[in-house]
Amino acid sequence: MAQRMLEITGLNGWYGESHILHGVNLHVDEGEVVTLLGRNGAGRTTTLRAIMGLIGSRKGSIKIRGTEAVAMSTHRIARLGVGYCPEERGIFASLSAEENLMLPPRLAEGGMDLDAIYAMFPNLKERAQSQGTRLSGGEQQMLAVARILRTGARLLLLDEISEGLAPVIVQKLAEMVTMLRRQGYTIVMVEQNFRFAAPLADRFLVMEHGEVIQEFTQAELPSRMERLHEYLGV
């Protein structure tokens, strides 16, 4: 049986006084790709940020490979092999692509070296010396993901990586996710672009008001499409 990579039980989360997560329950097995769906404001980004220890306060349980992380600092969580790619990507404009890539420290065993990253992202090799701002949106997104692969993360939290990108680039990102999945990475994606996410995920979780309210597998997707269409407008 696959190892449980992430197990969240009864997670409550706050930004200051605002109570945003109301008892999230979810689990992700090693090697799975899971997509969080939901309407805007459902709490998907907050869930990823909570896993990383980036929100005001958390209660409940977040186990990463069996280790309780709900009270850990972001730095220690990263050391457990968790990498977070935020919606805003966080590429430094004044640094070159390669400098951006080299920025985060190696945190866990098995981080990719530059050669491995460039073999996986030939585009980035070509653009290695280009300044952050000179990269296209798609290149910046690839760079943001490549950067967390260097740290040794095996659990990747990807927030709306396809957002604002042209269809041909979105296709490239789909290939990237498929390749990472084949290499055994565990991925939790938040996606608004359902057509992008639909063929990639092993499982789908639907969030509403800071809770997971539905869950189904890739095989169950066809029978869910009509309801999803009504619910999410996808």
Ligand SMILES: Nc1ncnc2c1ncn2[C@@H]1O[C@H](COP(=O)(O)OP(=O)(O)O)[C@@H](O)[C@H]1O
């Ligand atoms: N920094 C913040 N401070 C206070 N409330 C926030 C903050 N970020 C998000 N929220 C609120 O948390 C709720 C969930 O937001 P979010 O997790 O971003 O949803 P989603 O990613 O599913 O669209 C929303 O009501 C949003 O307004």
Ligand SMILES: [Mg+2]
């Ligand atoms: Mg969001």
